[in-house]
Amino acid sequence: MTAVIQTKELGKRYHNRWALAGCTLSIPAGYVVGLVGPNGAGKTTLINLATGMLAPTTGTIEVLGGRPAAGPAQLARVGYVAQDPPVYAGLPIADHLKLGAHLNPGWDAELASRRIERLGLDPKQKAGTLSGGQRAQLALTMAVAKQPELLILDEPVASLDPLARREFLQDLMETVAEHEVSVVLSSHLISDLERACDYVIVLVDSRVQVAGPVDELLATHHLLSGPRRDPASLPGGMQVIFASHTDVQTTLLVRTSGRVFDPGWTVSEVGLEDLVLAYMKQAARPAPGNNHRHLEVQK
């Protein structure tokens, strides 16, 4: 099966600043992919490159095997919900659906109006008067009704209150289950994605720190704790992602393909949230004091 998104040494530079650099990814089809990273890490840049809203400075990107936004056929295969979903404030919901029907050959009008009805929205209501959550729902409806193979959502829940956030993601998951569609959604909150995603990409400081299916990541990462010692004394094949020391104890997050046999360590499973945070901290560490990013964690 072709990758939904395949990039090779992808980079985007604004003036002197690299918003995204050296990004090589291959995301298989059928996943709900969470793109996680602090604000300004390059998530939106990667998404804009995938939707063809931007052209890369270096490297290549293919979406569903084609160049992003290359033509009507390619555009029809990708549904996109932009950050703070834009709508035509002066046009009613019904006209947005009409717009979708006129501009998309694969438009499922019945699906669209059923969704609007289920959300309890009045088709005659002007889109400018909708709440943030309703606007996000309208944008998602438009993206889904064109029946894409890939749905890309940029921070879809960032501006929603916790209840709307939960409802939106639940609705998204139901939609994914109903239609066989791959999803890429970004968020700076790991907790948003934990329930929804089965594939994670961690993006920090314009670079991909780790990417892979959630179960695979959880199976290959372990939390080791034991008496204080130097992480360099670990056997080969183990990569230390994060280490913390107290006077007597050392805690390590390691990545290894095999099992950990050293009886000196207490081995425990790691949660997705801790795993992602560890990668974020690792990325933030090499340059202390310089451009220190604030990690947003919502428990």
Added chain:
Amino acid sequence: MIWLTWRQFRAQAITAAVALAVFAILLIATESHLTSLYNSNGLLTCHGDACAGLAGNFLNDLSSGGGFLFIPSTSGYAILYFVSILVILIAPAIIGVFWGAPLIASELEAGTFRLTWNQSITRTRWLAVKLTLIGVAAMAVTEAFSLIQAWWAAPIGKAVGLGGSSGVFSEGRFGVFVFPTHGITPLGYAAFGFALGVTVGLISRRPISAMAITLAIFAAAQFFTPLWIRPNLLPTSHTTTTMAAAGANVSVRANPKLTISASAVPGQSGAWIISSGGVNAAGQPVAIIPAACETAAAQVLGTHRGTSTLNSGQTALNSCVASQGIRVAESYQPASHYWPLQWAETGMYLALALAMSGYCFWRLNRRRS
């Protein structure tokens, strides 16, 4: 895409239709009276030199007390004539500002381009449909204003062509207000104004600033075209003739500089005089009013505020300058150049509009950064 273009353009289209309807009703309602005035002044049956005087009478009637629907005893026709020309003159600017500038800029500002450009339609097609439909509407509306006004003002144009002149009714068809509002030039200006607005909007990304910049650039183009561009679209003709034959007056405003304004080119009725100046028998330009005519010039200057002796003083100065062997060198466009100049100016602005549209397509597909 046609549906979306119409849906987003609907309000502007209705506004334009209403404006055009009001314009047409005003002119249609007054046209028969205007034509009857023309006929009652005997302009249908006149011959030769008599016509000029009759044409003058007709235009005087119009500008003084010709009567007009709701302003019966004032110069309603003068107002209507002036305003109707002004409407055609500024219609392309309004189109550029209100149709062109927000076309892309408002999508960029509101972020809605992210919505529309991610439907199953390329940006090229999106822009092509919008530019074509609204561009054609812009040209059609402006030309409609122009044609209605030309039909209404035909008697005035004929009277000015016969040599009549009074108040606002003094411009021939090469006039700075008349030329760009009649014939086919409104098409060029409308296309240019619209494309200019779209392009500035795409570059500035802010509708309000795009509107202001569009207005400034369009006004500059409209202002400088008759000064620098139109006279040079075709090679000018030159002739040297006597003061009398050129119907020339010596102006004392710049005294002692010699400034001569000609009103006719011998054998070239209806020509557009671009420049005129005094030359001596050897054909050298004369810059200063001759010393022998200083008295005459002083007299004109002295009587400038009075009116009774102005004409005789001016005539004396003119013949004094002529008696010093000074002739008038004129450069002009002959009347036969009217349509070639119309085509050239329209073509130039259409080409600019096309070039700017091409730039928009290129820039839109280069992808934003």
